[in-house]
Amino acid sequence: MGIESGLHLGFQEQISTGLTASASPILDEYDRVIVAFSGGKDSLACLLHLIDQGVDRSKLSLHHNLVDGRESTLMDWPVTEAYCEAIAKAFGIPINYSYRVGGIEREMLRQDSATAPVSIPTSTGVNRVLGGNGPLGTRRKFPQVSASLQSRWCSSAGKIDVFDRYLNNEEMFLDGKTLVVTGERAQESRSRANYKQFEPHRTDNRNGTKVKRHVDHWRPVHAWTEHQVWDIIKAHRVNPHVSYLLGWSRASCRACIFSGRNQWATLREIAPQQFNTIAAYEREFKVTIHRKMSVVAQADAGTPFECDPFWVEVANSHEFNAPVFVDPWILPPGAFGESCGPT
Ligand code: SF4
Numbered sequence: 001m002g003i004e005s006g007l008h009l010g011f012q013e014q015i016s017t018g019l020t021a022s023a024s025p026i027l028d029e030y031d032r033v034i035v036a037f038s039g040g041k042d043s044l045a046c047l048l049h050l051i052d053q054g055v056d057r058s059k060l061s062l063h064h065n066l067v068d069g070r071e072s073t074l075m076d077w078p079v080t081e082a083y084c085e086a087i088a089k090a091f092g093i094p095i096n097y098s099y100r101v102g103g104i105e106r107e108m109l110r111q112d113s114a115t116a117p118v119s120i121p122t123s124t125g126v127n128r129v130l131g132g133n134g135p136l137g138t139r140r141k142f143p144q145v146s147a148s149l150q151s152r153w154c155s156s157a158g159k160i161d162v163f164d165r166y167l168n169n170e171e172m173f174l175d176g177k178t179l180v181v182t183g184e185r186a187q188e189s190r191s192r193a194n195y196k197q198f199e200p201h202r203t204d205n206r207n208g209t210k211v212k213r214h215v216d217h218w219r220p221v222h223a224w225t226e227h228q229v230w231d232i233i234k235a236h237r238v239n240p241h242v243s244y245l246l247g248w249s250r251a252s253c254r255a256c257i258f259s260g261r262n263q264w265a266t267l268r269e270i271a272p273q274q275f276n277t278i279a280a281y282e283r284e285f286k287v288t289i290h291r292k293m294s295v296v297a298q299a300d301a302g303t304p305f306e307c308d309p310f311w312v313e314v315a316n317s318h319e320f321n322a323p324v325f326v327d328p329w330i331l332p333p334g335a336f337g338e339s340c341g342p343t
Helices: 010-017 043-051 082-092 105-107 153-169 226-235 242-246 263-268 271-287 295-301 308-316
Strands: 032-036 059-066 094-102 119-120 128-130 176-179 198-201 214-218
Touching: 010 198, 032 043, 043 082, 043 226, 059 082, 059 153, 059 214, 094 105, 094 153, 119 153, 119 242, 263 271, 263 295, 271 295
Parallel strands: 032 059, 032 176, 059 094, 176 214
Antiparallel strands: 094 119, 119 128, 198 214
């Protein structure tokens, strides 16, 4: 792998040399390295790459954002949290969780009310709740299929803002240097291709007068192809998230608003309750997720993936009882498949 090998420049050096496109951080300079871990292949590749680079595992942790919070089951794969937990345990790395209380569903159902508070981890191991006193507003519709984060507010309200609140409010981040690692790849979309590989994180405030917070952001797999991602997962023999084993090419929300027809058709087959709840909300709101087609029309036009009933059961469980490491390792059916997902 090692596509960044030989280029280990600090951020300031990159600014002066203009080498931001391909440089990488000096891992030893950081007091903590946090992988924003969705459970999907790209964040898994980030974790495995860090391990291959010899990162000090005592500084390493995983952070997962629960898009449904702890109250809803509308959007996500039931097994995702347990899978993330199993990966963390297998590699001996701590994991913590943040979420918007009530998840995407509560935000979607807002009527003359404020956006819900966030629950963020603390160093005591117990989450604390922040916010919830913003301006009143009404949504009463799904996030819309759009590149704009304002229309597809699920990413910002459910994930981006929640993670930022964690970094901005947890005292630990005022001490020393933090490296946040995320798995966006240029190959995924034009907008992701424009992301920098290494830059100060948006919560960075290293030059602040009152509050100083040094947070860098590294996207180690930004220049990788999907082949390289699967290669590193294969090299470590890690069982990928069950979504790939069922035919999905991404492990984002199971009911992602960007789902294609075949994904909606498969969701209807393997998780009818989740699908029907979404279809019922579309009818209630009289606004569909897709501009022209309801999820029912999309599912009708699609063809369900051929799913192994064993993996369907794993996917629908809140426990992950399958092995984390598998030998032989087999490329999952979802690899190199339909790439419907957030951009
Ligand atoms: S995965 Fe899809 S539905 Fe989930 S937050 Fe991202 S864009 Fe929204």
